[in-house]
Amino acid sequence: MSRTTRLLRSAQFPAVLLLAAAGIGLLLANLPTHDAVAGILGAHLAVPGTGLDLSVSHWVSDGLLALFFFVVALELQFELTRGDLSSVRAAIxxxxxxxxxxxxxxAVYLLIAGASTGSAAGTASGWPVPTATDIAFALGVLAVFGRGLPSAVRAFLLALAILDDIVGIVFIAVLFAHGLNLGLLAVGLVAVAAFAVLSRLLRGRRSPVIAVLMVLVGLVAWGFVSASGVHATIAGVMLGLVMAPRAAGPTRHALEPWVxxxxxxxxxxxAAFVVIPRVPVGALSPAFFGILVALPVGKLVGIAAFGAVAQRIRPRGTPPAIRFPDLLATGALGGIGFTVSLLLANLAFASDAGVRDQAILAVLLGSVMALLLAAVLVSWRARAHRAAGDAADDEVDEDDVEEAWDER
Known part of the structure; x- marks a missing residue:
C-alpha cells in the first residue's frame, strides 16, 4: 500500500484535507479570483443524447457526491447487518x-430562526441543516486528540454518526424531492435491482466484465433517479444498500481513498465558495445564527442529555455505560456537521442565494467551533483515562481498525 493511499485511509489526513479545501474555496470567493472561479463552477457540461446538462458545481454536488453516499451506504449496510447496529440491544x-x-x-434552530419570514420562503425550512454529523471530521479529531480513550467511546460515536447519516439521507430523500416522476423513478429502481443481481455474480473470471456492467447500470440508475425529481445522491445510497455484502467490503476499501x-x-x-456578506452582524439572517448555535451547542446538549438518559435505562446485556464527561466530548464531536450539513444548507435555501450563502458560512463557523470545543474535551477525557489507567488495554489503534476493515 502506498504512503498516499494509507494517508487517505487514515482518520486524520482526510479531515485536514477537507478543512483546507473549504478554506481555499472561501478564500478564493472573497479575492479578485472570484469571477474566474465562479465562471468555472458555473460552466455547463452536457452529456450528449441524455438530456443531462449540469453546471460543474452541480456535477460535483449531484454526481461526485453520489459516490460518497454510495460508500456511506456500504458502511451502513455492514453496521445494520453485522456491526454495532445489528441488534436492538446494541443500537438502543x-x-x-x-x-x-x-x-x-x-428545537434550537427553530427557536432562533423559525419565526422569520424575511427571505423568499422564510428561514424555518433550514431546520434539517444542524442535524448532521461529519464522521470523517469527528473521527479525525478523535484520532488526533483521543489517544487513551476506551474503544467503547469510539464505537459509540461511530454508531451515533451512522444513525445521523440515516436521518440525513431520509431528510434528503423526503424533504427535497421535487416534481416527482414515478415512471422515471421506477426505471431507476429497476436499474438498482439489476445492480444488486450483478453484484452477486461478481466472482471468478467474469468479474471484470460484470464490474464494468455494474458501473454502467449504476450510472443508469443515477441518471433516472436524478431525472425523477429525487435528489441524485439517493441513487448512491440505494446502490450501496443493495450491493452483495461479499462485494461491499472490498468495494468500499477501493473507493475510500478516491472519496x-x-x-x-x-x-x-x-460548497464553501461563498462571498462573506459585508453587512452588520445584526443584518445577518436568523438562519445564520440558528445554525451557528444549533451545531456546536444544540448537538452537545442533545447528545449528552439524551445519552445520559440512555445510560440510566439501558437493559442488561448492552455495551458498557459511557461516562457523562465522555458523553460531553462525544456531543461536541457530533456538532461537526460539515459535509452533509453543507449539502442540506444548499438544498434548504436553494431558492434564496443570499440566505443559502449565510447558512453555508454558519455551517463552516459552527463546525469549526464544535471542532475546537471537541479537541479540548476529547483531550481532557483522554488524559483522564490515561491517568486512571483504564484505557491501557482498550485503546483503539488506527492500524488495527484498518486491518479489521480488510478482514470484513
Missing part, C-alpha cells in the same frame, strides 16, 4: 443519543 444507547442530537438542534482525496475536497471547495 446510540439511537437515543442520536435522537437528542437531532431533536435539540432542531477522501478527491470527491469530498472538491465538494467542500465548491
Amino acid at each position: 444507547q446510540p439511537a437515543i443519543a442520536a435522537a437528542g442530537g437531532i431533536l435539540v438542534p432542531i 477522501n482525496g478527491l470527491v469530498l475536497p472538491l465538494f467542500a471547495f465548491a
Whole structure:
C-alpha cells in the first residue's frame, strides 16, 4: 500500500484535507479570483443524447457526491447487518443519543430562526441543516486528540454518526424531492435491482466484465433517479444498500481513498465558495445564527442529555455505560456537521442565494467551533483515562481498525 493511499485511509489526513479545501474555496470567493472561479463552477457540461446538462458545481454536488453516499451506504449496510447496529440491544444507547442530537438542534434552530419570514420562503425550512454529523471530521479529531480513550467511546460515536447519516439521507430523500416522476423513478429502481443481481455474480473470471456492467447500470440508475425529481445522491445510497455484502467490503476499501482525496475536497471547495456578506452582524439572517448555535451547542446538549438518559435505562446485556464527561466530548464531536450539513444548507435555501450563502458560512463557523470545543474535551477525557489507567488495554489503534476493515 502506498504512503498516499494509507494517508487517505487514515482518520486524520482526510479531515485536514477537507478543512483546507473549504478554506481555499472561501478564500478564493472573497479575492479578485472570484469571477474566474465562479465562471468555472458555473460552466455547463452536457452529456450528449441524455438530456443531462449540469453546471460543474452541480456535477460535483449531484454526481461526485453520489459516490460518497454510495460508500456511506456500504458502511451502513455492514453496521445494520453485522456491526454495532445489528441488534436492538446494541443500537438502543446510540439511537437515543442520536435522537437528542437531532431533536435539540432542531428545537434550537427553530427557536432562533423559525419565526422569520424575511427571505423568499422564510428561514424555518433550514431546520434539517444542524442535524448532521461529519464522521470523517469527528473521527479525525478523535484520532488526533483521543489517544487513551476506551474503544467503547469510539464505537459509540461511530454508531451515533451512522444513525445521523440515516436521518440525513431520509431528510434528503423526503424533504427535497421535487416534481416527482414515478415512471422515471421506477426505471431507476429497476436499474438498482439489476445492480444488486450483478453484484452477486461478481466472482471468478467474469468479474471484470460484470464490474464494468455494474458501473454502467449504476450510472443508469443515477441518471433516472436524478431525472425523477429525487435528489441524485439517493441513487448512491440505494446502490450501496443493495450491493452483495461479499462485494461491499472490498468495494468500499477501493473507493475510500478516491472519496477522501478527491470527491469530498472538491465538494467542500465548491460548497464553501461563498462571498462573506459585508453587512452588520445584526443584518445577518436568523438562519445564520440558528445554525451557528444549533451545531456546536444544540448537538452537545442533545447528545449528552439524551445519552445520559440512555445510560440510566439501558437493559442488561448492552455495551458498557459511557461516562457523562465522555458523553460531553462525544456531543461536541457530533456538532461537526460539515459535509452533509453543507449539502442540506444548499438544498434548504436553494431558492434564496443570499440566505443559502449565510447558512453555508454558519455551517463552516459552527463546525469549526464544535471542532475546537471537541479537541479540548476529547483531550481532557483522554488524559483522564490515561491517568486512571483504564484505557491501557482498550485503546483503539488506527492500524488495527484498518486491518479489521480488510478482514470484513
